[in-house]
Amino acid sequence: MASDEHTAQDQASVIAADTSHPTKALHSRAFLDAVVESVPAMLVVKDGKDGRFVLINRTGEELLGVPREMLIGRSDADFFPADQAAAFAEMDRRVLDSDRVWVIDEEPLSTPHNGDRWLQTKKIAIPGEGDEKLLLIVSEDITERKKSAAALEAALQSAQAASIAKTEFLANMSHEIRTPLNGVLGMAQVLAQTELTARQREMMDVILNSGRVLNALLSDILDLAKVEAGEVEVETxxxxxxxxxxxxxxxxxxxxxxxxxxxxxxxxxxxxxxxxxxxxxxxxxxxxxxxxxxxxxxxxxxxxxxxxxxxxxxxxxxxxxxxxxxxxxxxxxxxxxxxxxxxxxxxxxxxxxxxxxxxxxxxxxxxxxxxxxxxxxxxxxxxxxxxxxxxxxAQAEAPAPVRRAAPTPPIERLRVLFAEDHPTNQRVVELMLGETADLVVVENGEVALQAFESQTFDIVLMDTQMPVMDGLTAIRAIRAREQAQDGGRIPIISLTANAMPHQVEACLQAGADLHLAKPITVAALFESIAAAAELAAQTGEMGRAAGALSASER
Structure with missing residues (x-):
């Protein structure tokens, strides 16, 4: 052990005597000054007692825009606004009291000559002469990085706004296209069920086929919008x-x-x-x-x-x-x-x-x-x-149990409340239902609500976009009245051109039992009415008084 200590002392003596040795250069004041000046960040040393600048490197001088001879011996209060200088002093005091490294990820700085800058700063207390403490501060200018991040955030918000605008545009266009298309296909289907000549039947087939192609094209565009908006989920x-x-x-x-x-x-x-x-x-x-x-x-x-x-x-x-x-x-x-x-x-x-x-x-x-x-x-x-x-x-489907057929109930004409503001679509549904239902047609949600309160209906067909009161508000109002009166729940079908996923979800959340997108077919309309009736029957609430108040309560 003594031999090892002697060898180390000999090596130190040799280094001290040889000024050309690399380790000797590390103790050179000129070398340390060169290191401080070469640091690519603002390096500042402050007096722990009064916060006066003791040392500042070239990068700090350039960042602050003030010559070093004007900085040394002065404090933050001489260069920065009073509130910012006070904040610096308070932070310096905490660092000196803690004896640990303090890291400030983003710090705004109003420099005297270089304007507003953003810094990433590290501060730590270091020993000075005797019992004195010094404060070492290393700050990196991150202003450009901050600007880039802000620009990126602005671009992201702009892209999100554009995506929302595109989705809203597609939703509106879907509604505007589906509404007249419903009239074309609906009337064509109704007309196709009448007596036609062979020539008329041929022309009607062209109209129906062309309408279906147009509807398929619209669906393709909306499907693409759903995928791009991340609104498509795989069902299981x-x-x-x-x-x-x-x-x-x-x-x-x-x-x-x-x-x-x-x-x-x-x-x-x-x-x-x-x-x-x-x-x-x-x-x-x-x-x-x-x-x-x-x-x-x-x-x-x-x-x-x-x-x-x-x-x-x-x-x-x-x-x-x-x-x-x-x-x-x-x-x-x-x-x-x-x-x-x-x-x-x-x-x-x-x-x-x-x-x-x-x-x-x-x-x-x-x-x-x-x-x-x-x-x-x-x-x-x-x-x-x-x-x-x-x-x-999936497991193999089990064979359905054999059940005795229930007696067929007598067929009864339904009373249907239909809220729709477009005259053509009113007529389409009227012709589709024909003699199978008593249809009461109203032009907006407010009139629909009044009719619901004064008459008895078996089912409600509700459009979404209507003047005065929209369909969603009307559906919520109907459900609220049912709950307040502890009455039955009337089946409500949202019959609308609003077919985007979030629009379908909005209809169901408002209280609709089913959603039927325009353009509708005769088969789809009757299937939806049957499904709504079955849904109500399962809850034991289907009947002439479903969804309406009793006569004595009116």
């Missing part, structure tokens, strides 16, 4: 894959045969039928792929193949291939095929209609199912689209 419910895919194929099989094409649907061996997932979105994907295959094929045929396999984690991996013998497309087209508003033939002379949104939406839905959509094609030799998804297995 048990369903039959075979039934879902088979229904999609059956939808377009007739059209394929009309074009003289062959059409086939095959399920692989050991196909897993019952799964848990979103049947509607899966059907939308398969519908889009088969629809495109039939649309772009003029000779040959379309073949659909569906297979499943079990993954190691138990998930069901679904693969659906749709192969056609159509015109195909080039690798350049394939590279952009899943982008929005892009089609295989995008020229003004293209022969096939459509928005170019279908594949983009289908791909996004597939991604939500942990899957993908890929394609292979050669110009002139057709194309094959492959859709994959991961689904959870």
């Amino acid at each position: 419910a048990p369903f039959s894959l075979r039934t879902s895919i088979g229904a999609s194929a059956a939808t377009f099989e007739g059209l394929a045969h009309q074009k003289g094409l062959t059409f086939s649907l095959d399920f692989g061996p050991g196909f897993q039928d019952r799964v848990v997932g979103d049947a509607l979105k899966l059907s939308q994907i398969v519908n889009n792929l088969i629809s495109n295959a039939v649309k772009f094929t003029n000779e040959g045929g379309v073949a659909v193949r569906a297979e499943t396999r079990r993954a190691q984690d138990g998930a069901v991996e679904l693969t659906v291939e749709v192969e056609d013998s159509g015109e195909g497309f080039s690798p350049e087209v394939q590279a952009s095929l899943f982008e929005r508003f892009v089609q295989g033939d995008g020229s003004i002379t293209r022969r096939f209609g459509g928005s170019g949104l279908g594949l983009s939406i289908a791909l996004r839905f597939a991604k939500l199912m942990d899957g993908d959509i890929t394609c292979q094609s050669t110009p002139g030799e057709g194309a094959t689209f492959r859709f994959t998804a991961r689904l959870a297995p």
Whole structure:
């Protein structure tokens, strides 16, 4: 041990004698000054007693914009506003009393000559001569970083505002388009049920088909808006894959045969039928792929193949291939095929209609199912689209118990309260219900509320956007009166052109039992009325007095 101490002392003596040794340079005042001056941050030393500046480096001089000879020996009170100087002094006192490092992430500073700056500061007490304490302050100028963060926050808020504005615009346009479209399709359906000549029937079919295409286009645009706004969620419910895919194929099989094409649907061996997932979105994907295959094929045929396999984690991996013998497309087209508003033939002379949104939406839905959509094609030799998804297995559906049929109740005409401000839509529903119901039509929510309080109804059909009182306010008022009077709950169907997810949710939260989006069909209207009646019957509240006060209470 003594030998080690002797060696260390000898080394120290050698270093002290040799001024060229690197360690000797560390003790040089010139070297320490060079280090202080080279620090890329403001370095300040203050006297712990009175806060006078003892040392300041070049960066600090440049930041404050004051020559060092004017700073040394003076304090913060000589350069900064009184309130800011007092705040600095209070913070310095706390640091000197604590003997630990204080970190101030963001500190505003009003410099005498460089304006307002933002600093990130570290402060610590260090020993001076004797019992004196000094305060070491190291501050980094983060003004530009702060400005960048503020600009980024402003850009984010602007983007969010733009997204909200776009969503509101799409919601308003959806309402404005669906309202007249409801009149076109509704009247066409009613007219289609009358006696027509063959020529008139042909023209009516064109009107209905064109209206359905327009409605599908509107739905595509809204689906895209929902996905981009993050409003699309994947439902999880048990369903039959075979039934879902088979229904999609059956939808377009007739059209394929009309074009003289062959059409086939095959399920692989050991196909897993019952799964848990979103049947509607899966059907939308398969519908889009088969629809495109039939649309772009003029000779040959379309073949659909569906297979499943079990993954190691138990998930069901679904693969659906749709192969056609159509015109195909080039690798350049394939590279952009899943982008929005892009089609295989995008020229003004293209022969096939459509928005170019279908594949983009289908791909996004597939991604939500942990899957993908890929394609292979050669110009002139057709194309094959492959859709994959991961689904959870479901138990096989138990056979329904055999029940004795209940006696059919006598059919009774319903009294329906219908609140709708658009004359065409009033007439559409009036013609659709025909002789099956007694319809009372009102033009806004306030009149609907008055009618509800003075008459007896079996069901309410309520539009959303109306003058004087909107439909949501009217629904809430009806539910409040039911609760106050401890009366029955009348079924309410929100029959509206507002079809965005948040709008549907708003209707249900207001107290509607069902939401039916325009344009409506005769079948959808009657199905909704039946569903609302069944819902009310399940709660034991269906009847002529449902949702209304007794005669004695009026």
